[in-house]
Every structure is written in structure tokens, then in C-alpha cells.
Amino acid sequence: MSLKLGVPSKGRLMEKTFAWFEKRGIVLSRSGSDREYAGKVEGIDGVSLILLSAGEMPRELAAGRIHLGVTGIDLVQEKLPRWEQQVEEVSQLGFGKADLIIATPACWVDVDTLDDLDAVAAAFRKAHGHRLRIATKYHRLVREFLTDAGVADYTLVDSQGATEGTVMNETAEAVADITSTGETLRANHLKILSDGLILRSQATLWRSRVASYDAEDKAVLSELLDRLA
């Protein structure tokens, strides 16, 4: 057996993860062609690299099919109920930073806070006959946040991409999405509510609490964690 380390299979997130490990003397690389999702690990024995989509990482960690995995805080908290019991945070990696926020049209000059959003939702429902729609892919996190804040008369509509465009297309009145610079929001004439920050996320290395670890895995894990500390 070996300790299975899950790393995002594509793009900047993969490259930055590779660089982060390399700085700590562990060289991760894709083997073979760019299209092949297999990898190798140099600089430590007993660890194997599994390349996966970042979105599948929480599920794989929670199922114990991988021991360690790199993915965003947002995805772990959205996809894993009671996530603290299933995974443990090993280290925040300092990149992939993004905030999950609630944004409304910039032209809503009367809306600055959740309080306003709630009042507008009530009036909107009366005027239009349906609840104020918030487009998002983070259903659980957004719902829990809004329930806690006591916002009513809204409905979540699913949006798996180009979420910022939904307001202009009139398929939603507001959005809840991740943003790092706010550039896309501004380009789509949206503004962030002053108290609309749901979660600060970044790429994070997680350890599965449910995976099984034999004696050898445990030894490798403690060596790896020492090296990463």
C-alpha cells in the first residue's frame, strides 16, 4: 500500500500545487503525455499521486479513497456536511484565494446590506409574483448563510458557470459566487453586499479522517507532514 495524494488534474491549480510541494523537496509530475492522468512522486517514498478534478476531491477524501488531497475550502464546506469530522486541514497553501460572496446589480442604489436584500426580496415577490432568485452553485453554504441572517423570500437557482451573467439575462436577480479580484463582477455591473461575505477560501491540503492507514502509511504520513510543516 501507499499513501494516496490527490492533486487537481489541470491548470494553474495543479502547477501551483506542484510548485508548493517542490519548495518542500517533494517533486510531483505527470508521467507520460499531458493527456494522461497519471503521475509520479520523487523525493519521498511510499506516496502515490492521484490526479483528480478539484470538485471531486472532497468526495474522494470523505470516502477514504485518498489519504490526502488539495482542494478549496469552499468545495469542502459545500460538499461535505459536518466536514470537520471527515477531513482535517493540514495546511493552507496560499494560492487559489477566492471569496464566496453575495452580489446584486450595481444599479440597486438602495441595497448595501443583507437587511436591504431581505426587504427588497419581500417587495420583489409582491411585484413579480415569484421569489427573488439568487444564482449559485454553492447551494448549501448560501442557504445556511441566508437562513442564519434571517433573509426570506428568495430562491436559489442553479448556475454551474457564467453565473455573473444571469442578472443581465434576467434569469436571476442576484448571484452568490466566488471572486478573487472582483473584476468579473464589475464587468457585469454587479456589486458585493457590504456584509455579504460568506466564506474566504483558498487551496488547502486536507487529510482524510476516514481513510484507513496501515503502519507503513502512518510512518510515511508523519514523515510527509514533518517535511511540509
Add this chain to the structure above:
Amino acid sequence: MANRSQIQARAAMMRVRFEAAGAQVVDPPLLQPAETLLDLYGEDIRARAYVTSDALRGEQMLRPDFTLPVVQMHMSDGAEPARYTYSGEVFRRQELNPDRSNEYIQVGYEVFDRDDPSGADAEVFSLFALQLRGLPLRAATGDIGILTAAVQGLRTTDRRKAALMRHLWRPRRFRILLERFAGRKPAPEERDALLNAEDPLAVDAPMIGKRRATEIEARIEALREDRDTPPIADSELAGLETLLNVRETMPFALEQLRDVAVDLPQITQALDRLEARVAALQARGVDVARLDFEAAYGRTSMEYYDGFVFGFYAEGRPDLPPIATGGRYDALTRQLGNGAEIPAVGGVLRPDLMLEIEEAAQ
């Protein structure tokens, strides 16, 4: 642990007792149209109910309770007065607490009757107490109607009252609103700037989305009006706070609430109804002198109740959900009645939990 057939046998037995009390058996479908439930409970219901769908009927929910389909059924073709009983599974998503069941059996009893609401309240409560006799339970009661009357009688604008009523079931937001309307929390400076602006809509942003400029203007007008409205009086605010803290046995609670009515005379009628209910409970042999009453009871979990509310809880088992809950929901019949309405009261029991407590007691 009691097995499924034991639970079903107990449920059947309890249902027969409700039939003996004059109820007709009903059996609503397991799948309920999601839209009605969403309209009633809002997005929160998605966290509590299982949603499924097909291309033809769209979103459906596995019934999270019986009250809604029973009310719908009664409002579309029920005779008057009517008493219904049912038993069967309800389904609740449990994302936070793995010890809570996501599927369990409820037995219920619902009364739709225009005459003598106090008598109907007492009838439901005493029948439930009878079903639960011998179990180590504590009964809690309350009355949402008193709080509703207090809010609706405040000496302030209808808009403020509507905002408070809308959040009656969300104590935190209710408090924030109340403090703002009482002038305890000043509005942020930017808000002043906006309301004082000659043309508030003159910003460097295109009008996008389904919410139109006229709607934004209307809200700004409403905000200006609200700014110029005097705050809710201290005496009213203090009265509301005292009211929400009343937690006593029935007779003392009534006495304290009568004191509150000096500052909030609008609750007097609701208190008369409470007094009539106490008498009706007493007439049915309920020991009201030892019955707990909390004015804030039922505010967080029982969204469609608008009058009498009650629950039975296992003594020494705070880990268990209530063994039985119920209350009055006149407004729900109005909401689902397409113009019709009828006073209604009812509740549900959990035979699985009753068996669990009995087993533990042996």
C-alpha cells in the same frame, strides 16, 4: 429498539383512538408538489425535505409533514365541521445530526371547526395528553396569537408592522428590525446621503435585471417615509420585551400578561381567548395550574401556527426531538383556501419515540 412493525402497530392503535374521537381517516400521497411547500416555507424547506423530480410534473417533495396536504384536501372538498386522523411516514433530510431519523411515522389529528375555537384547542391538547398518558413527559404551551396581536397593534406604520410580522418566526431578524424601528440603531451615513440625494438613481451603472427603476424609486420613497416616522415608543418596546419573556405556569402567565396589557392594550382580546382556553382545558380535566406557558414558545420552529401551540418533551432526554407537537393554523387555511378559510387546530405524535421512552423506562 422497537422495530418497524411494533411502531406501525402502535400508530394504528393511536389512530383508532382518534377515530373513536370522531375523526375520519385520510391518506394523502407521499409525493407533494414542491412549489406549494416552497411558497409556504421558503428556500429553507430544501434543507429539510427530500426533493425529487420528473420531466412532466417538475419538482416533487417526499412529504415532510401531513398538515399541508390535509389542509389542501379539506379546503378543496371538505365538509364542515371536520375531524381527520392519519398515520404514515414523513421524510426529513438530516445533514447536521446523524442521530435524528430521516424517515419516521407520524400519527395526527386535525380539527376544522368554526364553533368554539377554545373548545377545539382543548380537545386536541387533551386527546394528545391521553395518548401520551403514563410517559415521563413535560408539556409546553404558548400562543403565537398574543405576539401577533401585540405587533399588529403597535402605534406605528403598517409597513413597519408588516416587516415585523414577516419575521415573527426569525427572532434575530425580528429584534434587529424592532431596534431599528425604535430608533436604537442609527442608520449608516451612506444611507442618509442616498436619501438626501436629489436624484439617488444617478449612478454610473446601467439598469440591469428584472427589478425596474420604478421599484428602486418606490423603495427609496419608503425609506424616506420611514426615516421621517417617529420611533416606536419605549413603553411599547418594553411591553413587547416583557411579553416575550413571560414563562410561567398558566395562571401566573395569564396574570403577568394582563399586566403587560396595560402597556399593550391590543393584546386584551388574545388574552381573553387564552383565558377561555384555560377554562376549556380545565373542563377537560387538564391540570392547568401546573401547565407551563411560554409567550415565545413555537416562534422558531412552527412557522404556520398562529394561535395556540403546544409540544410534549421527554423528561431528562434533551437529545430527543419533541414527542408530539401541534397548534392552531387559521391563517394557513386562508393561504391555501383560494378565498375560503376556516379555523383549524391539530398536531402530530411520534409513536417511535414513545416506544423508545417506554423501553428505557423499563
